[in-house]
Amino acid sequence: xxxxxxxxxxxxxxxxxxxxxxxxxxxxxxxxxxxxxxxxxxxxxxxxxxxxxxxxxxxxxxxxxxxxxxxxxxxxxxxxxxxxxxxxxxxxxxxxxxxxxxxxxxxxxxxxxxx
Amino acid sequence: xxxxxxxxxxxxxxxxxxxxxxxxxxxxxxxxxxxxxxxxxxxxxxxxxxxxxxxxxxxxxxxxxxxxxxxxxxxxxxxxxxxxxxxxxxxxxxxxxxxxxxxxxxxxxxxxxx
Numbered sequence: 001x002x003x004x005x006x007x008x009x010x011x012x013x014x015x016x017x018x019x020x021x022x023x024x025x026x027x028x029x030x031x032x033x034x035x036x037x038x039x040x041x042x043x044x045x046x047x048x049x050x051x052x053x054x055x056x057x058x059x060x061x062x063x064x065x066x067x068x069x070x071x072x073x074x075x076x077x078x079x080x081x082x083x084x085x086x087x088x089x090x091x092x093x094x095x096x097x098x099x100x101x102x103x104x105x106x107x108x109x110x111x112x113x114x115x
Numbered sequence: 116x117x118x119x120x121x122x123x124x125x126x127x128x129x130x131x132x133x134x135x136x137x138x139x140x141x142x143x144x145x146x147x148x149x150x151x152x153x154x155x156x157x158x159x160x161x162x163x164x165x166x167x168x169x170x171x172x173x174x175x176x177x178x179x180x181x182x183x184x185x186x187x188x189x190x191x192x193x194x195x196x197x198x199x200x201x202x203x204x205x206x207x208x209x210x211x212x213x214x215x216x217x218x219x220x221x222x223x224x225x226x227x228x229x
Contacts, residue, residue: 004158033215042119042205042219043159056216091159098214100147100166106158 004107025094138206
């Protein structure tokens with residue numbers, strides 16, 4: 001596609017529910033990143049894929065967070081047993097390759113509100 | 116580990132005035148430096164980046180930034196702002212070799228007034 005597409009754009013969950021956030025990267029982009037942006041703060045790195053391989057997941061805040069990219073294109077970020085502190089905008093970004101000379105294209109984000 | 120500090124959370128400025136948005140970073144290793152802009156309800160967009168070479172980097176929309184290694188700064192400047200520049204601006208770094216695994220600052224809201 002022309003850009004990075006994320007769905008849903010808005011999600012309201014009750015505490016304890018599981019949620020799944022989807023990211024469709026730009027076609028052909030090898031690298032895919034997830035970031036978490038809390039209200040009024042800058043984005044924080046969560047995890048990074050190169051094709052289907054998850055090369056870094058050091059930013060995932062707890063074992064309730066899980067990300068996958070099984071076929072090397074679409075990625076899903078899953079949050080189990082959501083807590084109020086999980087409320088944030090979840091940003092997905094992709095680039096052709098992983099190096100910093102490759103422009104990172106961000107999606108508009110999925111805003112999660114946990115009640 | 117890296118950290119990025121954007122000293123001003125909000126910067127109000129009149130249209131056609133110059134503006135500087137400040138960014139300082141801390142890192143035990145050499146880093147690449149970036150500035151991103153976020154318009155309401157849109158994704159982050161790259162303004163400019165410093166990878167190597169000239170320390171003065173020019174980006175889109177008339178913005179430029181200067182890398183100062185001794186002061187660990189990467190301030191963003193524009194000589195004359197427009198109403199359309201109103202947005203949130205984020206400074207970010209990544210360790211050389213870490214690609215686009217970025218550490219962002221807290222952001223600066225630029226508010227351009229007519």
